[in-house]
Amino acid sequence: MSATDGIKQYTVRATPEAQEAGAVALAVASLPESFGPAAGTNQSDVHVISGQPGWAADAAEAITAGARAVIVVNPAPEGVGTLAEAAARHNTVVVLDQRWASNPAIPAAEDAVRSMSGRAALLDTVATAAVGTDSGELFADHLAAVVRIAGPLANLRHLSRGPHGYTTTAVLANGAPVAIQGVVSNARPAALDLRLLTDDGGVSVTLPEPVAAWPATVKVTGPHGELLLPTIYESAHRATWRRLKRHLDAGTSPSDLHRFAALTESITALS
Amino acid sequence: MGVGILGAGPVTQAIHLPSLARLGEILTVRHIMDVDPAVAESVAARVGATHSTSIDALLGDPAVDIVAICSPHQFHAEQVIAACRAGKKAVLCEKPFAMNAEEAAQIAAVSAETGVPIIVGAMHTFDPGWLAAQENWDDLPETAHTIRSSIVLPPNARFEDFATEIITRPAGGTPDYTDPEVIKGALRGGVMGLAIHDLPLIRRFTPDFKDVEVLEARHVRPFGYVISLRTPTRTIELRAAMNNTWKPEWSFEAFSDHAALRIDFTPSYVQAGSAVATFTRGSQTTVHGPFEHNGYEGEWRELAALAAGTKQPPSAQTLIDDLTFALDIADATVANVESQHAVAEGAHA
Numbered sequence: 001m002s003a004t005d006g007i008k009q010y011t012v013r014a015t016p017e018a019q020e021a022g023a024v025a026l027a028v029a030s031l032p033e034s035f036g037p038a039a040g041t042n043q044s045d046v047h048v049i050s051g052q053p054g055w056a057a058d059a060a061e062a063i064t065a066g067a068r069a070v071i072v073v074n075p076a077p078e079g080v081g082t083l084a085e086a087a088a089r090h091n092t093v094v095v096l097d098q099r100w101a102s103n104p105a106i107p108a109a110e111d112a113v114r115s116m117s118g119r120a121a122l123l124d125t126v127a128t129a130a131v132g133t134d135s136g137e138l139f140a141d142h143l144a145a146v147v148r149i150a151g152p153l154a155n156l157r158h159l160s161r162g163p164h165g166y167t168t169t170a171v172l173a174n175g176a177p178v179a180i181q182g183v184v185s186n187a188r189p190a191a192l193d194l195r196l197l198t199d200d201g202g203v204s205v206t207l208p209e210p211v212a213a214w215p216a217t218v219k220v221t222g223p224h225g226e227l228l229l230p231t232i233y234e235s236a237h238r239a240t241w242r243r244l245k246r247h248l249d250a251g252t253s254p255s256d257l258h259r260f261a262a263l264t265e266s267i268t269a270l271s
Numbered sequence: 272m273g274v275g276i277l278g279a280g281p282v283t284q285a286i287h288l289p290s291l292a293r294l295g296e297i298l299t300v301r302h303i304m305d306v307d308p309a310v311a312e313s314v315a316a317r318v319g320a321t322h323s324t325s326i327d328a329l330l331g332d333p334a335v336d337i338v339a340i341c342s343p344h345q346f347h348a349e350q351v352i353a354a355c356r357a358g359k360k361a362v363l364c365e366k367p368f369a370m371n372a373e374e375a376a377q378i379a380a381v382s383a384e385t386g387v388p389i390i391v392g393a394m395h396t397f398d399p400g401w402l403a404a405q406e407n408w409d410d411l412p413e414t415a416h417t418i419r420s421s422i423v424l425p426p427n428a429r430f431e432d433f434a435t436e437i438i439t440r441p442a443g444g445t446p447d448y449t450d451p452e453v454i455k456g457a458l459r460g461g462v463m464g465l466a467i468h469d470l471p472l473i474r475r476f477t478p479d480f481k482d483v484e485v486l487e488a489r490h491v492r493p494f495g496y497v498i499s500l501r502t503p504t505r506t507i508e509l510r511a512a513m514n515n516t517w518k519p520e521w522s523f524e525a526f527s528d529h530a531a532l533r534i535d536f537t538p539s540y541v542q543a544g545s546a547v548a549t550f551t552r553g554s555q556t557t558v559h560g561p562f563e564h565n566g567y568e569g570e571w572r573e574l575a576a577l578a579a580g581t582k583q584p585p586s587a588q589t590l591i592d593d594l595t596f597a598l599d600i601a602d603a604t605v606a607n608v609e610s611q612h613a614v615a616e617g618a619h620a
Contacts, residue, residue: 122491122512124421131528159486159499160506164416164528167499167506169487177489179497181508183417187531188551197423199493200515221518 010069010248011038014048022073022097023211024048027237034245046244051075051096056083059094069093069244073237077140077264084257093247096256097240100127100145100192100207104232104239105216109149109194109205112220112229116198120176123150125194128183133190135166138182144263145192145207146180153178156266210236272360272578273301275335277326277350278342279314280305280441281427282365285434285540287339288318290567293542297575301334310439326350330357337578339363344463348374355387360578363570365392366467367594375594379587388577388584390570393471393593395523397569400534400546401472403559407550412476414527415505420469422495422511423520430519430540446493451612454490455605461496462601466509469523470600471593472534476525477505480596485603487611498604529553537565 012035014024028035038044047062049055051074059070063086070087075096087094096102127142139161147153153170160167165182172178192207201221208214215231234242247254274291276283283303291298300318305311308324315322323329330338330353338354340347340362348369354362355378362382368391369375382389395401431437446453462470474480479502486499495512521536530552537543545562564572576582 121493121514122495122497122510124497124510126419128526160501164506167486167501167508169489169499177491177497179499179508179510181417181419181506183526184528185417185526185531186529186553187526189554197491197512197514197516201518202516221516223517226518 008249009033010035010045010245011042012036012046012048013038013044015050017050017052018048018071018073021050022048022071023235023237027235027241030238031241031245035241045069045248046071048073053078056080059083060086063087063090063092063094067092069095069248071095071097071240071244073097074099074137074141075260076137077267079264080257080261084261087257088253091251093244093253094257095240095244095247095254096260097237098144099141099210099236101141101148102236102240103145103207103210103216104234104236105205105207105218105229106145106148108229109203109216109218112203112218113149113194113196113205114151116196116201116203117150117172118174119198120172120174120196121199122176122197123172123178123194124197125179125192126181126183127190127192128185128188129190131184131186133184135161135163135182135184138184139166139168140263140267142180142182142192143266144260146178146194147263147266148259149194149205150178150196152262153266156270158270213238272298272336272575273334274298274337274339275302275304275329275332276300276339276341277304277329278340279303279307279310280341280439281431281437283339283341284314284437285431286567287341287571288314289434289542290565290571291318293564293568294571294575298337298571302329302332304329307439313438326353330354330359336360337363337574339365341365345370348378351378351389352381355381355385355389358385359387361574362387362389363392363574364389367391367463367597368590369594371598372591372595375591379591382584382587389590390573390577390585391590391593392570393468394539394566394570395468395536395546396471396566397573398536398546398566399562399564399569400536400548400560401566402569403562404532404534404548404550407548407557407559408532409530411525411527411530411532413478414530415476415525416528417506417508417524417526418473418476419508419522419524420466420473420510421520421522421524422465422469423516423518424511424513424538425516425519426513427540429517430538434540434542448490448492451608455608457490457494458488458496458498458604458608459601461494461511462498462604463597465511465513466496466498466600467597470597472523473507474593474596477502477507479503479505480592481599483507483596483599483603485600485607488604488607490608496604498600500600537561539567542568
């Protein structure tokens with residue numbers, strides 16, 4: 001960490017896989033006062049690792065090696081109990097950079113959806129991703145965002161699953177049906193679409209891929225008409241880095257691992 | 272060409288008469304029949320037509336060349352056959368055109384015997400947006416693996432009132448959603464009354480439609496459904512919700528590995544032009560429409576052409592396959608709900 005005029009800058013080192021998957025160079029370059037590359041072989045403040053299976057052990061190792069923070073890009077579902085303990089013991093900040101759940105529009109979407117969820121009649125959500133995407137990975141990314149926005153789902157169950165996607169069923173707390181569909185196709189840019197319908201309107205959310213700063217859209221429809229919430233031209237990657245900075249500066253711990261443990265539990269129960 | 276309409280309820284008042292009003296140069300309403308004499312008289316007076324309460328009177332009216340059957344579902348088959356036997360030039364039957372495959376086969380046989388062409392009021396198949404998609408979809412019907420139909424609609428009355436001044440609107444009930452029979456009835460009604468609008472479109476993209484199975488069917492309150500279907504080669508999702516929203520959304524989507532089609536339809540009743548068809552192929556997007564008229568007007572244009580002999584009718588097999596596809600889904604939907612209920616009962620026991 002270096003300090004210039006009281007501004008803290010944290011040094012960064014990323015594995016090659018994470019560098020590419022997380023567009024780390026771009027994210028760091030877009031926050032130049034807060035982050036910078038670690039020089040030579042010096043120890044860095046922030047370690048960025050890829051979320052391939054086994055990532056929790058890699059993250060725990062980075063913590064033991066002295067990292068002040070760890071960013072995990074696209075984490076695959078796996079147990080994080082040991083990692084959470086290590087992070088707490090060393091006071092290390094671990095944040096997850098997730099395809100859709102890390103989008104900066106999520107908090108507004110969450111507020112909008114949860115304020116209406118007691119009146120929900122249907123939640124319908126579709127995620128699309130390029131051919132070659134593993135449908136299990138797509139589902140994990142999809143579910144992470146849906147649960148983040150809408151809260152826990154009950155009776156989660158795959159109806160079908162294959163190379164072209166999945167069809168999954170669940171219910172909201174009030175018993176309203178939840179329909180979750182994944183579509184693997186190169187026809188459209190990968191994205192997540194979520195619609196909550198109530199008796200007189202609802203909320204629609206579209207979340208783009210983090211490869212560019214395409215803004216998500218959150219629209220709230222009611223008897224008054226339709227309100228487009230302010231668009232945010234920031235990728236999920238950059239929003240993750242800003243969130244990390246806030247935690248580092250404030251000395252607080254994010255709830256990422258706690259949430260991820262619940263997600264992993266849901267997915268494990270499915271299979 | 273003279274038109275006679277059997278049944279003068281809200282669909283006739285708010286959909287067909289406004290559509291026909293736009294086609295005055297080729298079609299004129301000559302005769303309105305309804306079992307309620309006051310309704311028949313009032314609706315007929317709007318268009319300067321004869322009115323009656325008898326099917327025989329309408330079918331015997333020489334001014335009627337084309338018959339539209341807009342009566343309750345259970346009368347459709349009998350009335351289509353009677354219209355063919357009466358030697359009319361073309362028949363439009365509101366969907367569903369029969370209640371089972373046997374009735375459908377009888378109708379097809381009578382149509383073939385009499386030479387009277389029949390079309391079913393699946394209005395989206397006549398929508399210029401759909402027709403434009405058809406001309407441009409290349410091999411998508413053969414290569415699609417995922418198909419979605421999504422319908423969100425306000426109560427019909429909202430759009431009926433945009434279209435006309437309705438008389439004799441049917442009274443709504445307050446269903447008991449704790450009764451499994453009510454749920455089964457609502458889902459069957461959802462398939463045969465709402466999903467059926469798009470099932471011919473879905474079938475066009477589902478070569479193995481005869482092997483359709485329902486993975487799960489759920490009711491959406493107050494009226495709607497979530498039905499997940501599968502064939503050996505297709506995943507099909509049907510969603511619908513009719514609530515008190517002002518914002519309609521009616522879309523059909525089909526995805527292959529490399530192309531997707533989305534069609535956004537305009538609401539029924541209002542004369543809001545055609546659907547818009549959007550193809551996406553990676554970073555390339557192609558849009559067709561909107562065009563000036565919707566599928567209802569398209570139906571009437573088609574009928575006029577059939578009656579004039581300038582176009583060929585759809586094959587009877589197409590109509591039968593569309594109907595049996597819908598009936599198969601409706602039956603399997605009800606069976607799925609019954610099995611869910613049985614499982615729930617077993618869990619409580």
